[in-house]
Amino acid sequence: MDRPLSLGERFRVRFGADARFYRAPGRVNLIGEHTDYNEGFVLPAAIDFHCLVAANRRPDHRLVVHSEDFHETCEIELSSDSISRSQTWSDYPVGVAVHLQRAGFHLQGTNLLIHGEVPIGAGLSSSAAIEVATAYALLSVSGCSIDRVQVARLCQEAENEFVGARCGVMDQFVSLHGRAGHALILDCRSLDYELLSIPDFVCLVICNTMVKHELASSEYNRRRAECEEAVRRLSEAVPGIRALRDLNPEQLERHRALLPETIWRRAQHVVSENARTLEAAAALRAGDLEEFGKRMAQSHHSLRDVYEVSCPELDLMVQLASGQRGAYGARMTGGGFGGCTINLVDKQHAEKFRRQVAKAYENGTGLKPQIYVCSAADGAGLVTPEMEFKETT
Numbered sequence: 001m002d003r004p005l006s007l008g009e010r011f012r013v014r015f016g017a018d019a020r021f022y023r024a025p026g027r028v029n030l031i032g033e034h035t036d037y038n039e040g041f042v043l044p045a046a047i048d049f050h051c052l053v054a055a056n057r058r059p060d061h062r063l064v065v066h067s068e069d070f071h072e073t074c075e076i077e078l079s080s081d082s083i084s085r086s087q088t089w090s091d092y093p094v095g096v097a098v099h100l101q102r103a104g105f106h107l108q109g110t111n112l113l114i115h116g117e118v119p120i121g122a123g124l125s126s127s128a129a130i131e132v133a134t135a136y137a138l139l140s141v142s143g144c145s146i147d148r149v150q151v152a153r154l155c156q157e158a159e160n161e162f163v164g165a166r167c168g169v170m171d172q173f174v175s176l177h178g179r180a181g182h183a184l185i186l187d188c189r190s191l192d193y194e195l196l197s198i199p200d201f202v203c204l205v206i207c208n209t210m211v212k213h214e215l216a217s218s219e220y221n222r223r224r225a226e227c228e229e230a231v232r233r234l235s236e237a238v239p240g241i242r243a244l245r246d247l248n249p250e251q252l253e254r255h256r257a258l259l260p261e262t263i264w265r266r267a268q269h270v271v272s273e274n275a276r277t278l279e280a281a282a283a284l285r286a287g288d289l290e291e292f293g294k295r296m297a298q299s300h301h302s303l304r305d306v307y308e309v310s311c312p313e314l315d316l317m318v319q320l321a322s323g324q325r326g327a328y329g330a331r332m333t334g335g336g337f338g339g340c341t342i343n344l345v346d347k348q349h350a351e352k353f354r355r356q357v358a359k360a361y362e363n364g365t366g367l368k369p370q371i372y373v374c375s376a377a378d379g380a381g382l383v384t385p386e387m388e389f390k391e392t393t
């Protein structure tokens with residue numbers, strides 16, 4: 001039987017040239033949910049699902065992007081000042097090109113072939129992976145140096161302004177700064193971060209509920225607006241606060257009367273989640289997974305009952321995981337209203353965990369979940385010749 005063509009061969013068939021390869025990972029967030037846009041703390045890890053991009057330079061000034069996932073090609077003139085969004089997948093790579101140029105990078109004409117392996121719509125940041133892999137490829141083909149913090153910010157800006165999704169900076173940042181075997185605690189205000197080693201004997205088990213509820217993006221935007229309203233109202237009493245990050249639990253309690261009930265609950269989640277994330281980071285630094293797992297459980301409860309972004313499928317998945325042997329902690333991960341849970345599980349129990357949770361979830365919902373046993377991966381980069389064989393087939 002014929003072997004399938006590698007990504008490089010498919011690139012040659014489509015563009016008649018040799019390519020270089022770049023990759024950027026998706027992510028899972030261990031704790032620190034809905035805190036990034038409040039300038040707080042997050043603790044994500046890059047995962048070993050990537051977006052791969054093959055790229056070469058064109059003689060003209062056009063950007064030609066083909067998506068293998070959507071079987072479509074999009075073409076733009078890079079020097080045009082009227083590039084508008086199409087509300088399709090191509091807004092991600094095109095938005096990145098627009099924002100890189102706006103930031104002063106002189107991009108060369110480029111062909112891109114995009115192959116995404118991060119599950120789409122599962123809350124594992126397939127969009128950040130496409131943005132970051134595209135940015136990396138465009139800058140590299142154009143001979144520009146790569147400042148990872150700046151690239152993270154520009155990709156977030158492209159998603160906020162060109163695509164029109166008001167995400168925080170977590171996904172793009174960890175896709176660029178992740179390290180194999182490590183999670184990363186990030187201060188979303190200063191963008192200072194520290195890599196924290198994940199003990200060898202545990203793996204990251206990601207359980208995909210296979211549901212994505214309609215209201216995910218409208219509710220995400222509503223939560224952001226509610227957090228902003230909390231800051232506006234509290235700034236009368238607490239001078240100098242810029243974001244919920246600036247409040248501690250005592251201050252919030254003291255000024256409770258200034259906030260309507262729902263707004264207070266939103267602020268309560270964010271303030272407590274920031275504290276929990278720092279405590280979880282301390283536990284991981286100390287290698288105390290029991291403590292880390294407790295913080296994960298508290299985070300899930302707060303997201304479910306106080307921030308109200310969970311859903312019955314996520315709650316069931318967390319509940320099923322919590323009783324399993326070798327499981328330290330479980331919680332929903334990402335924006336919520338569907339998508340995935342993250343579980344810290346002893347490697348030796350991971351396979352049994354996977355089977356039992358899958359079976360019980362299917363019995364409970366009639367849905368067959370996908371369960372990925374992952375480890376923390378490196379951030380975006382050029383795919384070296386040794387990696388090429390593995391990654392481009």
Ligand code: GLA
Pocket residue numbers: 029032033034035036037167168169170171334335336
């Ligand atoms: C989505 C966004 C992130 C973050 C999470 C919630 O994944 O893309 O920036 O806000 O939701 O923690």
